[in-house]
Amino acid sequence: MTEKEVTDSLTKLSLEQKRADYLDWNEYFMATAFLAAKRSKDPNTQVGACIVNDERKIVGVGYNGFPIGCGDDDFPWGKNSNDPLDTKYLYVCHAEMNAILNKNSSDVKNCTMYVALFPCNECAKIIIQSRIREVIYMSDKHALKKSTIASKKMFDAAGVKYWQFVPRTACDTEEMS
Numbered sequence: 013m014t015e016k017e018v019t020d021s022l023t024k025l026s027l028e029q030k031r032a033d034y035l036d037w038n039e040y041f042m043a044t045a046f047l048a049a050k051r052s053k054d055p056n057t058q059v060g061a062c063i064v065n066d067e068r069k070i071v072g073v074g075y076n077g078f079p080i081g082c083g084d085d086d087f088p089w090g091k092n093s094n095d096p097l098d099t100k101y102l103y104v105c106h107a108e109m110n111a112i113l114n115k116n117s118s119d120v121k122n123c124t125m126y127v128a129l130f131p132c133n134e135c136a137k138i139i140i141q142s143r144i145r146e147v148i149y150m151s152d153k154h155a156l157k158k159s160t161i162a163s164k165k166m167f168d169a170a171g172v173k174y175w176q177f178v179p180r181t182a183c184d185t186e187e188m189s
């Protein structure tokens with residue numbers, strides 16, 4: 013074997029040993045949002061959000077839950093009742109709002125939010141006002157709801173970019189290795 017052949021086979025070996033199936037940045041931050049969602053006590057819908065700055069540092073994470081001090085012995089997780097006071101909707105803090113309020117930086121200006129579900133109109137307002145400039149979401153299952161249409165209308169007007177994250181399939185991962 014010539015010296016070049018040895019070098020070539022060593023190079024090939026080291027390339028073969030490189031990991032290809034590690035998480036890319038988008039996968040990593042979306043996975044962080046999904047991990048946060050697992051903290052939610054909502055029996056029906058668990059939402060997580062992760063805010064990332066332009067240095068790819070996580071600056072806030074949140075999930076849907078009742079406000080501090082409002083425990084589920086006193087507040088309901090139900091969805092349907094004749095009296096809205098007996099449902100969760102008047103009380104629950106959305107994941108996006110919690111992620112913004114939980115920020116560990118002075119602000120979230122120019123940050124990106126990764127979120128499990130497309131933000132509702134109330135969260136869209138908070139996202140815009142906090143100057144987040146990009147939203148990457150996983151599910152758009154409420155795309156036809158007026159609140160989602162309103163969110164998109166406001167994001168478009170305010171110049172907040174949004175796009176759907178599509179996870180890699182097992183086949184994609186096999187092709188890379």
Ligand SMILES: O=c1ccn([C@H]2C[C@H](O)[C@@H](COP(=O)(O)O)O2)c(=O)[nH]1
Pocket residue numbers: 054056057058059075076077091100104105106107108129130131132135
């Ligand atoms: O943008 C959103 C929208 C909803 N949520 C939370 C609020 C509630 O806990 C659930 C929604 O309950 P459903 O049973 O799916 O009606 O999701 C949120 O965090 N962010």
Ligand SMILES: [Zn+2]
Pocket residue numbers: 106107108131132133134135136
């Ligand atoms: Zn919301």
